[in-house]
Amino acid sequence: MKGKITQYTTRATVLAALLLTAGLFGGVAHAQAGYRGKFTLPFAAQWGKAMLQPGDYLLTFSNDGALLEIRDANSHQLVAFEPTSNREDSGKGPSALIIGTSGDHRVVRSLRIVEIGEAYVYSRPSAREREEARHTGSVPVVVAEK
Numbered sequence: 001m002k003g004k005i006t007q008y009t010t011r012a013t014v015l016a017a018l019l020l021t022a023g024l025f026g027g028v029a030h031a032q033a034g035y036r037g038k039f040t041l042p043f044a045a046q047w048g049k050a051m052l053q054p055g056d057y058l059l060t061f062s063n064d065g066a067l068l069e070i071r072d073a074n075s076h077q078l079v080a081f082e083p084t085s086n087r088e089d090s091g092k093g094p095s096a097l098i099i100g101t102s103g104d105h106r107v108v109r110s111l112r113i114v115e116i117g118e119a120y121v122y123s124r125p126s127a128r129e130r131e132e133a134r135h136t137g138s139v140p141v142v143v144a145e146k
Contacts, residue, residue: 050080
């Protein structure tokens with residue numbers, strides 16, 4: 001009898017932990033679903049495999065929140081999509097794209113969205129690039145009007 005009580009208690013604890021975890025991630029996905037940001041890139045920059053040209057862009061999340069969609073602000077054409085799996089706390093500061101250099105070109109290192117309390121890391125700098133951190137800058141990201 002004692003063994004069955006322990007077994008049921010263990011199952012209940014695991015189930016409660018799973019439900020709590022699902023609720024936490026569901027809250028993040030729900031917050032992402034309504035987010036729509038915009039930014040103006042004053043220079044060309046590589047973001048993942050895409051090379052973004054100077055211009056205005058929109059940011060939205062896929063329905064399941066697994067991908068960040070980057071669209072041309074004028075045509076609304078999808079120009080790139082990036083995973084949202086490498087998350088961190090948004091930290092301090094305004095919403096922004098953090099952009100560094102790699103050789104001769106600029107690279108999106110991370111995206112900080114304070115409105116949903118998240119930051120997404122896309123490219124970590126090498127040791128040499130960290131020494132040259134003075135070349136790191138940011139591009140403001142603002143909530144877009146619907």
